[in-house]
Amino acid sequence: MLTGECNGRSLGIGQTLRAAVKFSPALLFLAVLAGCNTAQTTTFEPQNQPLDGRQGRLYLIRHSSVMSGYGAPPIKANGKLVGELAAGTYFVIDRPPGTHKITVYGIRDTIGCETDVSFQPGMSHYFELGPIVRTNMEGIIAESMGVTGRPVPCRSGHSSQFMFYSLDLAAGAAVIAKLKRT
DSSP states (O other), X not given: OOOEEETTEEEOHHXXXXXXXXXXXXXXXXXHHHHHHHOOOEESSOOSOXXXXXXXXXXXXXXXXXXXXXXXXXXXXXXXXXXXXXXXXXXXXEEOSEEEEEEEEOGGGOEEEEEEEEEOTTOEEEEEEEEOOOSHHHHHHHHHTTOOSEEOOOBSOOOSSXXXXXXXXXXHHHHHHHSEEO
């Protein structure tokens, strides 16, 4: 029989379950906050250089919100790790003209969302990182995380909780002006 004790009194199963339900939102909230505070963005490419007019630039953006736990997922370009993106930050990658594969990884290093980006000389692209959206409810979660872009079609296993969203140039520039650059 499941019982507990509170202030020296023995609790029955019903009282124990009510106490667990009563305090579970607070514990969940603390766990989410702890997850948000421990993640940091890491980059493996220079971040403070002007764009070389012979290359294209991709801004990878992640908004900060209560729903943005999940650590800092790794992102690769053409199979090479370029960074890990924490909430409330962004980083850039520059690539020569052509099509490049961009991948965000999920839990236990499984491929989550993989897409191609066509880099043009001197042009910039803006991708937000947000939750996988398959239902209306997931769309509401994406909005609550600050995601405003259009979903980018993904290839691969969809095992990540993340996918990419494309922003137009004006919206992308406005978003990065508000976020912390790594």
